[in-house]
Amino acid sequence: MKNVAIIDYSIGNLFSVQQACKEVGLNPFLVSTPKELKSADALILPGVGAFAQGMQNLVTSGLDEEIKSFIKTGKPFMGICLGMQLLLKSSAEFGESKGLGIIDGIVRKLPDNNKNLPVPKISWDEVNEKDISWDNTPLQGIKNKTDFYFVHSYYCDLSSTENELSYTTHGELNYCSSILKDNVFATQYHPEKSSKSGLQIYQNWKDLN
Numbered sequence: 734m735k736n737v738a739i740i741d742y743s744i745g746n747l748f749s750v751q752q753a754c755k756e757v758g759l760n761p762f763l764v765s766t767p768k769e770l771k772s773a774d775a776l777i778l779p780g781v782g783a784f785a786q787g788m789q790n791l792v793t794s795g796l797d798e799e800i801k802s803f804i805k806t807g808k809p810f811m812g813i814c815l816g817m818q819l820l821l822k823s824s825a826e827f828g829e830s831k832g833l834g835i836i837d838g839i840v841r842k843l844p845d846n847n848k849n850l851p852v853p854k855i856s857w858d859e860v861n862e863k864d865i866s867w868d869n870t871p872l873q874g875i876k877n878k879t880d881f882y883f884v885h886s887y888y889c890d891l892s893s894t895e896n897e898l899s900y901t902t903h904g905e906l907n908y909c910s911s912i913l914k915d916n917v918f919a920t921q922y923h924p925e926k927s928s929k930s931g932l933q934i935y936q937n938w939k940d941l942n
Contacts, residue, residue: 738773753925767799780815812919881922
């Protein structure tokens with residue numbers, strides 16, 4: 734894996750993702766049309782913001798179907814923050830919105846008045862091992878309960894824990910903070926903003942593919 738396409742759909746911080754890729758020896762390039770994905774060895778869908786707007790931008794550009802086709806090839810895919818949420822079937826943000834449907838589940842709002850924790854959540858927080866071993870995954874070598882950087886108001890409520898690679902606690906809620914399904918890896922936290930541990934995830938993702 735060398736050439737990594739980063740989807741530019743006008744919703745998210747692309748620069749830090751590009752820099753993290755370069756740090757581990759990848760060749761990142763931005764794409765905004767389906768045709769531009771053809772030369773990619775791997776694909777990253779970043780994003781910060783509203784689910785409905787993000788999905789609308791993907792549909793308008795035709796990238797929604799191209800992402801699904803890319804994933805079916807078996808090539809490596811990474812989703813970050815909103816890019817993870819968009820993988821689910823739907824979101825309850827501002828009414829129901831349809832997602833990409835790669836992962837079975839719905840995106841829900843973090844509960845308010847939960848031990849006085851603020852929403853949106855903008856903080857470092859622990860990422861905990863779930864049922865899937867982190868060996869031979871992008872989290873290999875990361876210690877359980879390592880802190881990563883989060884910025885979000887919504888979380889992924891999966892229909893089953895089969896694809897749940899890690900969880901994070903928000904008051905009384907334990908929610909999925911990273912997903913692994915075949916060639917699809919995604920995080921609610923931002924590895925590219927999470928110092929050495931975050932860069933290790935990018936390095937692992939590269940080395941495993």
